[in-house]
Amino acid sequence: MAAVHITLPDNSVRTFDHEPTVLEVAKSIGPRLAKDTVGGLINDEKEVSDLRRILKDGTRLKIVTLAMPEALEVIRHSAAHVMAQAVQELWPDVKVTIGPVIENGFYYDFSSPRPFTPDDLLAIEKRMEQIIARDLEVVKEDWSQDQAIKTFDKMGENFKVEIIRDLGEKSVSVYKQGDWFDLCRGPHVQRLGVIKAVKVLSLAGAYWRGDEKNPQLQRVYATAFTDKKDLAEYLHNLEEAKKRDHRKIGKDLGLFYFHPLSPGGPFFAPKGALIYNQLQNFVREKYIQYGYKEVITPQIFDVDLFHRSGHYANYKENMYFTKVEERDFSLKPMNCPGHCLLYSTELRSYRDLPWRIADFGRLHRFERSGVMHGLTRVRTFCQDDAHIFCAMEDIQSEIRSFMVMLNDIYNSLGLTNYTIFLSTRPAQRMGSDAVWDRAENALADALKDLKLPYTVNAGDGAFYGPKLDIMFVDALKRPWQLGTLQVDFNLPEAFDLKFIGADNKDHRPVMLHRAILGSLERFIGVYLEHTAGHLPTWLTPTQVAILSVTDSQNDYCLELERKLKAEGVRVEFDQRSEKLGFKIREAQLQKIPYMLVIGDKEKAAGNVSVRLKSGATKYGLNFSDFVSKLKCEIQERSLHSPWTGEASAQDATVT
RNA sequence: GCCCAUGUGGCUCAGGGGUAGAGCACACCCUUGGUAAGGGUGAGGUCGUGAGUUCGAGUCUCACCAUGGGCUCCA
Numbered sequence: 001m002a003a004v005h006i007t008l009p010d011n012s013v014r015t016f017d018h019e020p021t022v023l024e025v026a027k028s029i030g031p032r033l034a035k036d037t038v039g040g041l042i043n044d045e046k047e048v049s050d051l052r053r054i055l056k057d058g059t060r061l062k063i064v065t066l067a068m069p070e071a072l073e074v075i076r077h078s079a080a081h082v083m084a085q086a087v088q089e090l091w092p093d094v095k096v097t098i099g100p101v102i103e104n105g106f107y108y109d110f111s112s113p114r115p116f117t118p119d120d121l122l123a124i125e126k127r128m129e130q131i132i133a134r135d136l137e138v139v140k141e142d143w144s145q146d147q148a149i150k151t152f153d154k155m156g157e158n159f160k161v162e163i164i165r166d167l168g169e170k171s172v173s174v175y176k177q178g179d180w181f182d183l184c185r186g187p188h189v190q191r192l193g194v195i196k197a198v199k200v201l202s203l204a205g206a207y208w209r210g211d212e213k214n215p216q217l218q219r220v221y222a223t224a225f226t227d228k229k230d231l232a233e234y235l236h237n238l239e240e241a242k243k244r245d246h247r248k249i250g251k252d253l254g255l256f257y258f259h260p261l262s263p264g265g266p267f268f269a270p271k272g273a274l275i276y277n278q279l280q281n282f283v284r285e286k287y288i289q290y291g292y293k294e295v296i297t298p299q300i301f302d303v304d305l306f307h308r309s310g311h312y313a314n315y316k317e318n319m320y321f322t323k324v325e326e327r328d329f330s331l332k333p334m335n336c337p338g339h340c341l342l343y344s345t346e347l348r349s350y351r352d353l354p355w356r357i358a359d360f361g362r363l364h365r366f367e368r369s370g371v372m373h374g375l376t377r378v379r380t381f382c383q384d385d386a387h388i389f390c391a392m393e394d395i396q397s398e399i400r401s402f403m404v405m406l407n408d409i410y411n412s413l414g415l416t417n418y419t420i421f422l423s424t425r426p427a428q429r430m431g432s433d434a435v436w437d438r439a440e441n442a443l444a445d446a447l448k449d450l451k452l453p454y455t456v457n458a459g460d461g462a463f464y465g466p467k468l469d470i471m472f473v474d475a476l477k478r479p480w481q482l483g484t485l486q487v488d489f490n491l492p493e494a495f496d497l498k499f500i501g502a503d504n505k506d507h508r509p510v511m512l513h514r515a516i517l518g519s520l521e522r523f524i525g526v527y528l529e530h531t532a533g534h535l536p537t538w539l540t541p542t543q544v545a546i547l548s549v550t551d552s553q554n555d556y557c558l559e560l561e562r563k564l565k566a567e568g569v570r571v572e573f574d575q576r577s578e579k580l581g582f583k584i585r586e587a588q589l590q591k592i593p594y595m596l597v598i599g600d601k602e603k604a605a606g607n608v609s610v611r612l613k614s615g616a617t618k619y620g621l622n623f624s625d626f627v628s629k630l631k632c633e634i635q636e637r638s639l640h641s642p643w644t645g646e647a648s649a650q651d652a653t654v655t
Numbered sequence: 656g657c658c659c660a661u662g663u664g665g666c667u668c669a670g671g672g673g674u675a676g677a678g679c680a681c682a683c684c685c686u687u688g689g690u691a692a693g694g695g696u697g698a699g700g701u702c703g704u705g706a707g708u709u710c711g712a713g714u715c716u717c718a719c720c721a722u723g724g725g726c727u728c729c730a
Contacts, residue, residue: 115659204725205658212727216658219725247723251666260703260721318729363730368656369721371728383730481730519730550687577687585691599689611690 004057022051023190026063036065038074038194039187048073050186052140066194066226076106078138078189079128079198079224083108085180086127087220090120096182097159097208097217104234105223109206111159112218116203124220125200135193136177140186148172148183159208197231198224241476246528247374253533253541253590255524256375264372264379266521271541274570276520278539280360282637283384283409283517290405292356292386297338299362303328308494309337310430314463318365331364336488336513339387340495343509348499353509354390354398360520361385375525376480383519388512389497398512399446399468399485406470406483406516413527414536414639414647417473418482420452423460430463431490439487440466464490465513474530482518482526534613537593538637543630545587546573549580549599556603560596560623567627569634588613593641594630616644 004016006025014028022040026033039048041062042055048070055061064070080099087094087110099108110116116124143151145164152160160183164172175184177192189195200222208214225231242248250256255272258265268276287294303321306312311319311333320331332338339357348355364380371377388398410418422443425436443466447454454468461467470483488511491497501507517523527535537543544564548557557573564571572592574583580597587595595611601620602608608626611617629642640647 118660202724203659206726207657210726212657216726218658221725258722263721365729368728370656370658370726372722377729381730385730484730515730517730522730547690549689552687579686579688579693580690581688582692583690588691595690597690601689609690615690617690 002057004055006055007058007060009060009062019054019056021054022049022061022063025055025061026051029063033063033065035190036067037063038066038071038189039064041070048187050140050188051190052186071226072224073101074187074189075195075226076101076224077184077187078192079195079222080106080108081138081175081177081180081182081184081188082128082131082192082195082198083124083200083220083222084110084182085131085177086124088180089131090123090127095157095159098163105201105221107219107221109208109217109219111208111215116218116220118203121200121203121220125198125222128198128200128222131177132192132195132198134178135191137191138188139176140188141174141176141181142171143174144171145169148174152183194226195224196226197228198222199231199235237476244476244529244532245374246376246525249528249533250375250525255528255541263369264367264377266375266378266380272524274541275524275535275539279517279520279523280384282412286405286409287358287386290356290401291354292358294358294360295339295342297335297342297359297361298332300329300331301338303330305337305341306330309340309491310464310494311337314428314430318367320364320366332361333363333365335359335361335363335383335385336387336491336511337495340491340497340511343389343497344495348389348509350391350499350501350507353499354388354394355509356386356388358384358386363519375521378519378521381519381521383515384517385513385515388514389492389499389509390512391499391501391507392510395442395487395510395512396446396449399443400450402485402512402514403450403452409516410472412637415472415482415530419471419473419479420447420454421457421460421469421471422447422454423457423462423467423469425466426459426461426463428463429461431465431493435489436466439489442487443468443485462486462513464488467513470516472526472530474526475532476529478529480522480526482523483516484514484518486513488513533591535591536637536639537630537641538634540570540591540593542570542572542590542592543634544569544571544594544596545583545590545592546571546596546598547580547583547587548573548575549597551575551577553598553600553603557596557598560598560608563623564627567631569627569630584611596626610643612641612644612646614644614646616646618643 004019006014006016006020008014014025023034023037026037037051039051040053041064042049043060048064064074084096084099088096091112093113095111097109097111099106148164149161152164164183172183173185174181175186175188200220202221204219204221206217206219208217223234225234250272253271254269255275256269257267259267284294303312306319315333319333322329339359342357343355360382362380362382367377367379390398410416424440465486465488467484467486469481471479472482473479492509492511497509498506499509546557546561548554554575561571561573584595591613593613597609597611605620607620608623609617609619610621610626633642
């Protein structure tokens with residue numbers, strides 16, 4: 001056989017007289033490296049390959065060792081096998097299914113005759129640790145499809161048999177550790193002992209292959225690391241995430257509440273409503289700038305409207321219906337059908353287009369009971385919704401303008417990390433394939449034209465058209481869908497919308513559905529988690545707290561309060577006869593950006609001492625200067641304090 | 656909707672067959688104290704709802720409602 005050459009990252013070349021495995025290449029370099037090898041990155045692929053993979057001549061190889069971040073993927077893959085082994089050692093009647101690696105760990109889905117309990121999870125973790133302590137060698141074997149099916153069938157592992165059948169490969173790989181084995185394509189570690197830390201995290205129901213018609217399985221979530229310290233840090237971060245939970249922040253800051261008599265219906269308390277309205281006003285200002293006109297349309301419509309729009313046929317599981325005096329009505333789940341009615345109230349000319357109408361209308365969608373979640377998934381909400389009626393040839397420029405507006409708004413809010421997804425036609429849809437082709441191409445072309453990178457989500461579009469979804473990635477690296485833009489050729493057709501063109505003939509407009517914040521409810525939830533409740537000053541319910549040292553400054557404090565209010569600043573004067581430290585603590589917990597600490601010194605000098613929530617303190621400031629700087633910060637919707645430059649919102653630390 | 660868990664004063668939680676507890680918050684009083692919790696007193700709960708078991712049920716059983724973690728769906 002001709003010599004086989006393997007190129008390493010430093011461009012050095014190793015030569016073999018046969019096609020070597022990743023591990024063999026590592027051994028040829030050194031025993032220490034070989035011992036630490038957990039896999040290989042081949043030809044710049046993103047996924048780690050198994051260390052037992054045989055390499056062809058000319059392969060470029062980067063050996064993945066325990067010290068590298070990519071090792072986690074391999075460790076977790078093997079840890080999933082350890083979990084499956086642990087479960088089957090504890091309960092031999094439990095059947096295994098699949099156990100993939102996910103973002104921060106892995107899970108394994110089991111088919112168990114009885115549900116697992118929290119105590120079981122502890123038992124699983126303990127048994128996993130015992131198995132790891134055995135430091136078993138992991139051995140890969142290639143079985144014929146026939147042999148694999150026979151073996152797993154005999155064991156009663158019917159899910160595995162189904163997987164092997166569906167794979168339809170002549171041979172499949174099986175990984176053995178001791179006398180336990182599992183069908184798997186890898187990658188896996190050499191010996192289980194390199195898994196230094198495992199933690200079983202939680203339990204959930206899941207359906208076989210994600211289809212609710214299939215049997216329900218028990219999904220056990222867990223994570224694994226190469227180092228106990230990394231696990232400790234991960235668990236710490238989980239705690240941090242809990243502290244930022246918008247439901248907790250909302251309660252702590254008195255922003256919003258829920259009541260069992262309106263599941264999924266948030267109550268915005270005064271402070272929450274203030275944030276809500278500030279955001280709405282912010283978007284309203286942008287509407288003027290970007291050529292939108294705001295409209296107000298009805299809440300409730302005769303069901304005929306939704307028959308016509310297609311919502312009844314495609315969306316009725318999510319709609320609220322009511323019958324009044326023998327007539328069927330529905331609360332609107334979306335604004336678009338109403339906007340079509342509004343469009344058709346007048347004869348439209350091509351000179352009127354693009355007609356951009358915005359609507360903060362309240363929407364109601366009957367979400368299934370298990371899907372509600374704080375503010376991010378509710379049954380009544382309001383979008384920063386707008387529809388653009390335009391001619392076909394305007395689509396691209398409208399999409400561009402939308403992306404510019406979105407970027408403008410996100411930047412103002414400090415949301416700089418987002419990605420774009422293009423969702424294409426779903427199975428349940430209206431309209432012809434030719435129409436869908438046009439719509440999908442229009443979106444793709446506009447993005448290419450703008451040189452914006454995007455990912456295609458095949459089959460994820462709305463029933464009436466393809467869409468762009470803007471996913472914002474928050475401070476804890478979690479993705480959220482906020483903005484969206486949907487191209488719709490179907491509603492204009494359904495409502496027979498027209499405009500008179502320059503040729504004096506009727507033309508069909510295209511309708512674009514778009515939102516930038518998404519829903520105000522969800523946006524507030526996401527933004528609270530992103531900022532850990534440290535909102536920019538313009539958005540924060542109480543901007544200034546006046547804290548008197550003793551009662552004898554009350555008159556001066558009242559005067560300051562009156563002046564601030566006159567300037568439109570949201571101020572609270574804490575008059576209680578509590579000690580200063582106590583008042584500061586409370587203001588701090590309420591995340592109030594500025595505290596005016598007023599004692600005899602300030603009163604005598606007629607100035608103010610300002611404590612920022614970071615703890616930074618400026619003594620003896622001129623009050624008028626303070627007010628004008630503060631007003632400037634608020635009016636500019638700045639994300640930074642003019643006194644310290646510290647960020648008021650972004651990447652705020654949890655306190 | 657499905658699986659699992661949870662539901663005790665406004666909030667955070669303890670108590671697990673013999674009739675309700677703590678801390679914080681709240682009210683009143685004392686304290687007037689300079690940068691993250693001063694002290695005292697008091698009020699406040701048909702223990703999610705409804706049935707059942709029992710001499711007796713926050714406590715055990717069942718159903719329902721809500722919430723939480725997921726699945727599925729989605730702004």
